[in-house]
Amino acid sequence: DQQVKQNSPSLSVQEGRISILNCDYTNSMFDYFLWYKKYPAEGPTFLISISSIKDKNEDGRFTVFLNKSAKHLSLHIVPSQPGDSAVYFCAASARGSNYKLTFGKGTLLTVNP
Amino acid sequence: GAGVSQSPRYKVAKRGQDVALRCDPISGHVSLFWYQQALGQGPEFLTYFQNEAQLDKSGLPSDRFFAERPEGSVSTLKIQRTQQEDSAVYLCASSFSSYNEQFFGPGTRLTVL
Numbered sequence: 001d002q003q004v005k006q007n008s009p010s011l012s013v014q015e016g017r018i019s020i021l022n023c024d025y026t027n028s029m030f031d032y033f034l035w036y037k038k039y040p041a042e043g044p045t046f047l048i049s050i051s052s053i054k055d056k057n058e059d060g061r062f063t064v065f066l067n068k069s070a071k072h073l074s075l076h077i078v079p080s081q082p083g084d085s086a087v088y089f090c091a092a093s094a095r096g097s098n099y100k101l102t103f104g105k106g107t108l109l110t111v112n113p
Numbered sequence: 114g115a116g117v118s119q120s121p122r123y124k125v126a127k128r129g130q131d132v133a134l135r136c137d138p139i140s141g142h143v144s145l146f147w148y149q150q151a152l153g154q155g156p157e158f159l160t161y162f163q164n165e166a167q168l169d170k171s172g173l174p175s176d177r178f179f180a181e182r183p184e185g186s187v188s189t190l191k192i193q194r195t196q197q198e199d200s201a202v203y204l205c206a207s208s209f210s211s212y213n214e215q216f217f218g219p220g221t222r223l224t225v226l
Contacts, residue, residue, distance in 0.1 A: 046216070105155050
């Protein structure tokens with residue numbers, strides 16, 4: 001039973017445009033959410049996170065939005081660059097076991113020049 | 114390098130063999146985690162150490178899986194009597210504390226024939 005769902009296996013966007021990656025979760029105990037980026041043959045790299053007390057967190061070209069009532073978060077990348085092409089994983093952790101990350105299956109983002 | 118390192122990077126085992134996977138965390142990182150990533154899936158939590166203490170092993174799939182971190186630094190994940198379903202990438206991550214961002218190693222790809 002997937003507690004963190006990334007329903008789009010892949011996404012293709014044009015360089016310079018916005019990339020929007022989506023993530024849904026089912027566990028209401030989740031209170032911290034993270035996005036990781038993964039290149040082939042490398043481990044995931046932390047990108048950005050958000051606590052459940054916020055609804056938005058921004059870091060440069062990356063913004064994460066959290067809609068707690070809908071149990072939905074999204075990662076916006078503006079503007080998208082070819083180097084952003086990678087698999088993006090959404091992850092969540094719960095109160096009381098914040099070390100234990102639950103990951104989605106990932107979305108492969110391709111940014112075309 | 115200052116990152117998390119794992120060895121071997123690739124391991125092929127015959128069904129029934131025992132394997133040992135090594136993780137060298139970032140120096141000074143107290144927390145260490147093991148994850149299993151099956152093909153097409155996101156990483157799944159296996160176990161968590163704080164220094165040499167294994168505080169959570171709830172994700173280990175069977176008693177054939179055993180992890181240790183005897184001196185609070187290097188960790189070894191051992192799989193006894195490997196089965197085909199054990200084929201996956203095994204990721205190690207470390208962090209300064211359980212509340213901080215987890216840094217992942219490149220993983221060990223285990224193939225059981």
